[in-house]
Amino acid sequence: MKLLMKLKKSIEEGSCNSALAAICAHSVSISIGICQGYSAILLPQLKESENYKDLTQDETSWIASLGTITNPIGSILSGLMAEYIGRKRAIQITALPLILGWMCFGLAQNVNWLYAGRLVTGIAAGMSPACYTYVGEISSSQNRGFMQTLGPICASLGILLTYTLGYLLHWATVAYISIGFAIFSTVVMQLVPESPSYLLKNDRQAEGFTNLLWFRGNNALAQQEIDRFYKNQKEANDRNMSLMEMYFGPQTVKPFLILVGLFALQEFSGIYTLLFYAVNFFEDSDLNFNEYIASIIVGAIRFSMSVVIAYLINIYGRKILCTASSIGMAVTMSAVAIYVKYYEIHSDQEKIFTSLPLIGIMLNVAFSMVGMLPIPWVMVGEMFPLKVRPIMSGVVVSIAQLLIFICVKIYNDMNNVLNFSGTLFVFVVSSVLSAVYCMTILTETKNKTLEEIEAHFRGSIRISDKTAELHVVKIDNKSLENKGLDNVAFNHSSEDIKNVKDRTDTVSVKVAT
Numbered sequence: 001m002k003l004l005m006k007l008k009k010s011i012e013e014g015s016c017n018s019a020l021a022a023i024c025a026h027s028v029s030i031s032i033g034i035c036q037g038y039s040a041i042l043l044p045q046l047k048e049s050e051n052y053k054d055l056t057q058d059e060t061s062w063i064a065s066l067g068t069i070t071n072p073i074g075s076i077l078s079g080l081m082a083e084y085i086g087r088k089r090a091i092q093i094t095a096l097p098l099i100l101g102w103m104c105f106g107l108a109q110n111v112n113w114l115y116a117g118r119l120v121t122g123i124a125a126g127m128s129p130a131c132y133t134y135v136g137e138i139s140s141s142q143n144r145g146f147m148q149t150l151g152p153i154c155a156s157l158g159i160l161l162t163y164t165l166g167y168l169l170h171w172a173t174v175a176y177i178s179i180g181f182a183i184f185s186t187v188v189m190q191l192v193p194e195s196p197s198y199l200l201k202n203d204r205q206a207e208g209f210t211n212l213l214w215f216r217g218n219n220a221l222a223q224q225e226i227d228r229f230y231k232n233q234k235e236a237n238d239r240n241m242s243l244m245e246m247y248f249g250p251q252t253v254k255p256f257l258i259l260v261g262l263f264a265l266q267e268f269s270g271i272y273t274l275l276f277y278a279v280n281f282f283e284d285s286d287l288n289f290n291e292y293i294a295s296i297i298v299g300a301i302r303f304s305m306s307v308v309i310a311y312l313i314n315i316y317g318r319k320i321l322c323t324a325s326s327i328g329m330a331v332t333m334s335a336v337a338i339y340v341k342y343y344e345i346h347s348d349q350e351k352i353f354t355s356l357p358l359i360g361i362m363l364n365v366a367f368s369m370v371g372m373l374p375i376p377w378v379m380v381g382e383m384f385p386l387k388v389r390p391i392m393s394g395v396v397v398s399i400a401q402l403l404i405f406i407c408v409k410i411y412n413d414m415n416n417v418l419n420f421s422g423t424l425f426v427f428v429v430s431s432v433l434s435a436v437y438c439m440t441i442l443t444e445t446k447n448k449t450l451e452e453i454e455a456h457f458r459g460s461i462r463i464s465d466k467t468a469e470l471h472v473v474k475i476d477n478k479s480l481e482n483k484g485l486d487n488v489a490f491n492h493s494s495e496d497i498k499n500v501k502d503r504t505d506t507v508s509v510k511v512a513t
Contacts, residue, residue: 021192022147026131026135027184027189028128029131035122046063061412064408070126071122071126071401074126075395077126079133082129086194092185098179098182103175103179105117133389135150138195145318145378149309149310152373163299196209197229209226258383259379259380261437263400263403265372266376269430270427306369309371309375314446318445319439323439325370326431326435330435339360341419341421
């Protein structure tokens, strides 16, 4: 009965439509996941190929890292296109570099074709800001976290598909199959409306209201959001902020610095290094286990945990999940690093507990998916003010992907200089620093509207880690269920309360702390 009630409520509030649109938008992340995982199946197959068996270590590192060096180009392009031609069209255009890049792989005759394929698909892999901006704007504050985690879920699915197909098929065949996913995303995005925020920002009020009504399924909710949008716009106009103040004011600079710091710790904790070198990583670990099967298992764990985080993110805050994730990553990678270091020193001894590195890496991947891998991407779409959101999201993502390129490119060099165990200890230190950073600096955005987040960074209000909802069964002057909260400030006027009298409704409240 409760499940049916929740389903009915979701349909009435348009949550089903929003979820459908979010799935369509984030379906492009399947292709992005394929791009990210492709080098992990490509490099081992090239070693066994007659035409490419003489590739040097430097050439293989370039093949892996070139898939990230052009990511910033895609991020900036995606941000600009989302700003000037719309979020929906920016997502659809991602298919063009994907198709061109996969064709380069399928038709490859020498290593230069492989370089070209990695560079072009790298542009597409960087075009995620439009997806996160779109989903952030069509979601309500209550379900935005869940909607945004659909991106990491789809990316994890793409990675798992890549590892599995790479075990079964030739890398060129995998490239041709990947074209189908790019086309699929373009087609399904045609079925959903443009972001209402984009339309309202461009003075297309009628169309914006129609689209918002489709997403919310309720005239009152849609009108309430329209009114809040214009109230926020009026306040911004009253402040008469110049373009310089908008981009360099605290409402933009603070989230920019927080996100860049978070992404830097994410990259140097080894999350993406393991992703791009999965099969080689297990070879370096000297496992008595098929490296391809090990990578598929890790891909399956990553996908499973990405589904778990979609559930957890609406229960726990971003700070709690990222902190717990970082601590778990530090502990699990420490176990692997100590094990590897011991046998580097005592190389003459026969190894025991040979499965420990595999178990440690699997747990490390699981903990990374609890927070530190997906949540920075989730927060990109919700931290910036509307006027700068697409472009600043593109800037932050481009910096994050530049850091990924650096980490992937220097992986082999780090192993040569520090030994494999030394590289693992770098990941451990980064994870420890990440835990401290998330506890002390990261801002909580759970259940906050985009307007509240902007006001917080601007210094207009202080948002706390505590939020609540007031569930009103029958609203009158005497009957209100408070759920034991003190010092409650209603977000609704007495007129709003009067309008929902004698019907079940949910009124959001803010808890002063």
